[in-house]
Amino acid sequence: MSFLQAMAVRRGAKRGDLRNKADLCVYCGVCAEKCRLKAIATDSAARVWNVDDNVCVRCLRCVKGCPKGALYLDRKDK
């Protein structure tokens, strides 16, 4: 766990992994712009969306910023 992740957990960050509903996503890149840690990479031409789970601190800025409601936290026990 990185320092930023440890800080996020201490502040009550959610558990689970960020996931994308591919049928809703339009690959606009807004979520990537919202992420201060640059954990998300998108490519609109190739219709690709990826998140680095090792970088993401589950702050949910991208979830709140997505205009399509495509992002969610997959709350599996971790």
Ligand code: SF4
């Ligand atoms: S902001 Fe939403 S619709 Fe846009 S690329 Fe991100 S997940 Fe997809």
Ligand code: SF4
């Ligand atoms: S939850 Fe926060 S850290 Fe994770 S990808 Fe979204 S904006 Fe970045």
